[in-house]
Amino acid sequence: MSDSPVLPERIAGLHDLATDLWWVWHRDAREVFRRLDYKVWRLTAHNPVRMLRLVAPERLAAAAADPAFLALYDEAMRQLQSARAGEQTWWAERSDMGRSRPIAYFSAEFALHQSLPIYAGGLGVLAGDHCKEASDLGLPFVGVGFMYPQGYFHQSVTADGWQEEIYEQINWENAATQPARAADGSELVIAVPLGNRTVLVSVWQVKLGGISLYLMDTNLPENAPWDRELSARLYGGDRETRVQQEIILGIGGVRILRALGYEPAVWHLNEGHAGFVVLERIRELLEQGRSFEEAHEEVRRTTVFTTHTPVPAGHDAFPFHMVETHLAGCWGGLGAHREDFLALGRYDNGSGTLFNMTALAMRSAAGVNAVSQLHGEVTREMWAPLIEELPRQDEPVKAVTNGVHLTNWLSLELTRTLDKYLPADWRAHHDDPAIWEAVRSIPDEVLWETREKMRSYMYNFVRERIRERWVRENIAPPRVLAGGTFLGQHALTIGFARRMTMYKRPDLIFHDPDRLARLLNDPKRPVQIVFAGKAHPADEGGKHALQGIYRRALDPRFGGRIAFVEDYDLHVAHYLVQGCDVWLNNPRKPLEASGTSGMKAAANGVLNVSIGDGWWPEGFAGGNGWLIDPGVEHGDPSAQDAADADALYRLLENEVVPAFYDRDDHDVPHRWVGMVKESIRTVAPQFCTRRMLKEYVERMYMPAFEHSMGKGK
Structure with a gap:
């Protein structure tokens, strides 16, 4: 790798901007690096520190002479200095401390x-x-x-899914x-x-x-x-x-x-x-x-x-x-307090008395x-x-x-739409529910076009990601297939992306494989599922569940409509929580303390289909997603799995898929878009870190x- 280029004096602050992660959630700052060199921005997976080491000197010189770029750069630097000063903030206005x-x-x-x-x-x-x-x-x-x-x-992931x-x-x-x-x-x-x-x-x-x-x-x-x-x-x-x-x-x-x-x-x-x-x-x-x-x-x-x-x-x-x-x-020399120290942690949680943190x-x-x-x-x-x-x-x-940090997780495409229909100062007051009432005024066709673009970005990202790994690493053909090669750009897309561990039941949707295959392969109303997530290195159960999903992705019975995206990280997460149509969450209740991925998805108009665990009992409002509720509680985990899986299938078959594919003459699913609006309107202000x-x-x-x-x- 070459040494860092010498930055032109006029834009010498780029290094300061790149090394302050404030840029991550501020649009003007991100746009500075996108415009500087979009190809290098993509190549470095949006890492401006590395980017500045790779960008050509002549490109830097051109940027330093471009009035439009300089205006954007100056505004980003002004915002950064304001953030560092902490002036005119909520804390400064309310506290004398x-x-x-x-x-x-x-x-x-x-x-x-x-x-x-x-x-x-x-x-x-x-x-x-x-x-x-x-x-x-x-x-x-x-x-x-x-x-x-x-x-x-x-x-x-190896060729056999491990x-x-x-x-x-x-x-x-x-x-x-x-x-x-x-x-x-x-x-x-x-x-x-x-x-x-x-x-x-x-x-x-x-x-x-x-x-x-x-x-x-x-x-x-x-x-x-x-x-x-x-x-x-x-x-x-x-x-x-x-x-x-x-x-x-x-x-x-x-x-x-x-x-x-x-x-x-x-x-x-x-x-x-x-x-x-x-x-x-x-x-x-x-x-x-x-x-x-x-x-x-x-x-x-x-x-x-x-x-x-x-x-x-x-x-x-x-x-x-x-x-x-x-x-x-x-x-x-404070050994006299040994017992006092140890007593603070003494507790028996069922496995004997230990020092419990x-x-x-x-x-x-x-x-x-x-x-x-x-x-x-x-x-x-x-x-x-x-x-x-x-x-x-x-x-x-x-x-x-x-809550989730809203301005970091909202897609750029949706943000542009919100800018047109929400009050001008919505970012500063995004924890105010009244601000979000304006979402209802967004024309259905406009919001649907926005959501279609968000899905297409995810679709292209997943396919390009596996193509690049195939070319770069010469990975085995099964990994190429499992990575999402056969996904469709316009099919109803269900996302399941989180840590792979057994209590989250990542394989619940496969409880009845034949029933699922019929759902996925409907020629008029196709459905596809994108999985992502890492198992803890010591979690054998989680690894076996991951392997099972990978093998399902290779099973011809499912028609290439199941994908597993490797190496889940924040970069992948942004595409999935923004681009899927449905966010699936089916932990074994009550083992999900909160769960924030569903909040990110819901704020982006991705409809949750979730067990009533963690945050969803507070977030579910009837018209902003679906609650997986079998109506019974079993002491036997296997019986509960069967009941929950059946409830999930019924929701997908009778409500989710019909709502998505119920279109008018212009191919707009008004019932679906109405729920998207309710998801954004109800979740964004209540489940953001500003409120939290x-x-x-x-x-x-x-x-x-x-x-x-x-x-x-």
């Missing part, structure tokens, strides 16, 4: 852009959207996580990252005691407009080889590795913020992985002379905890000896929330014994339903803010 005491947000993964693959699934996507909205609202905010030099794996994991070292030259700097300008490195040794941690900064993320990496030559691997991969290794990672995330994360001069007013733990934050903060206060009880109460009143996991086995828990061994170096976080947070109303009920029931011992609150576990984050501020952050700021007066 300023930006000096931030919310510190800890998460094991962040999904920001496909060029930075440090995410595995929904938890990371939610965290990334949370951060983007924090920047938009002008919140004082800082994120803390891991860099993972090998990222999450790339997925490759998932293989490929790990690649992130090329820092092509990533929007930079070393974090200490006060003296040197690259920041912190030390984290771990067991009987010290692990050094380097820190990378990722800019997101008005906020920054700080990501940790142990891959330093000063560390032992096994310690260099601690941060290598997301969710890699055994339980011993996991507890060490979580100690570094929690304890190292606090030390990073101290070294950078941050004094957070609120500490938000996104899932139990970050629970050790509270131990480090308690340790600090003990060293200042506080009693353990005083220290714990101070930490509790400024800590917020979000749980995403609706099953006991999904919460990280470790043997006490393992925790004690690895925390020994952090405790130092969720129990640690719940005992140490004044604000605890689940991520949907139904998940709130499940969480309160699951943790009832622990809740009984917590300080009494009206809402011991609140429910703040997840404002709710976090009001219900979760403000008590901690008020305590922190009052303490400082």
Whole structure:
């Protein structure tokens, strides 16, 4: 790869724009790079950092002399500087607390852009959207996580359908990252005691407009080889590795913020992985002379905890000896509080008494929330014994339903249509339901043409993607066929794209293969299904389910109307949630805590067909999608699968397919388009991160803010 070209002085800010991931969700900024060199933009999968290393010098010179390009560039740079200043934002207008005491947000993964693959699934996507909205609202905010030099794996599927994991070292030259700097300008490195040794941690900064993320990496030559691997991969290794990672995330994360001069007013733990934050903060206060009880109460009143996991086995828990061994170096001379520390995590979730990270976080947070109303009920029931011992609150576990960062996930095509029919300031107020009433005024033929274009973009993307892999990698013909070669551009397209794991029942629609084949192969009303998703490397059940789908894609009985798109990531997700006609979600209830892919799809006019789990009981309004409801609940999982599959088939046969193909003389399906309008109108304002984050501020952050700021007066 060639060295980065020297940018013409007039557009020298392109490097600054490319290395601030704020551009990801701002149309003018994206358009700058599209217009600079569209072919290179496509070649690099929309990675402007890499793009600037490849674009020809003469193209840069031409852009620097093009008045239209310069006008767009100047406006993007103006918007970026405004975002960084945080002026005239929602927070600036409503708060007199300023930006000096931030919310510190800890998460094991962040999904920001496909060029930075440090995410595995929904938890990371939610965290990334949370951060983007924090920047938009002008919140004082800082994120803390891991860099993972090998990222999450790339997925490759063998000719017989078995998932293989490929790990690649992130090329820092092509990533929007930079070393974090200490006060003296040197690259920041912190030390984290771990067991009987010290692990050094380097820190990378990722800019997101008005906020920054700080990501940790142990891959330093000063560390032992096994310690260099601690941060290598997301969710890699055994339980011993996991507890060490979580100690570094929690304890190292606090030390990073101290070294950078941050004094957070609120500490938000996104899932139990970050629970050790509270131990480090308690340790600090003990060293200042506080009693353990005083220290714990101070930490509790400024800590917020979000749980995403609706099953006991999904919460990280470790043997006490393992925790004690690895925390020994952090405790130092505070060994007298050993029992106090361990008691904060002590809990039996049915597998014996262990050090449970969720129990640690719940005992140490004044604000605890689940991520949907139904998940709130499940969480309160699951943790009832622990809740009984917590300080009494009206809402011991609140429910703040997840949302999606709307301006990031809405398709460009739909956005152009909305610009014509919604109020001019709809982006600034997109969490206001009244704004979206104007969707009803969009002519059916206009919205249908928009949706047809969105499907065609997805269709072309899927086919071009598999063609390129065939040419580039000489993949086996079965993979070419399974990748979507025979998909039709105008057929009703069902999407199922999410983590491949058994509780999500990715193979439920194959419960009666003959019935499904008849549905897919109707010559007058064809249907096709596009699958995508990765199974966790250790999830054998998920891998077998994926293999089963792949083999169905090769089965002539289904006529090439089933496709599996390999290596699902944010880039693929954008095309699928925008371009499918139906979004299928059929988890085993109540194991879906929230689910955000369906929100993205619904806001784009993709109609949900879903079990009443996670967010859908709140989102389903009768005319904006369909509820898979067999009318019975079975204790036997096999019987429930059969009942749910039958209900799904009946919906598709009797309602979904007829509505899609019921056309007028101009080939417009008015009944379908009416539901598309209802989907956009009802879901977009209610299930966006703007509504979600404002709710976090009001219900979760403000008590901690008020305590922190009052303490400082």
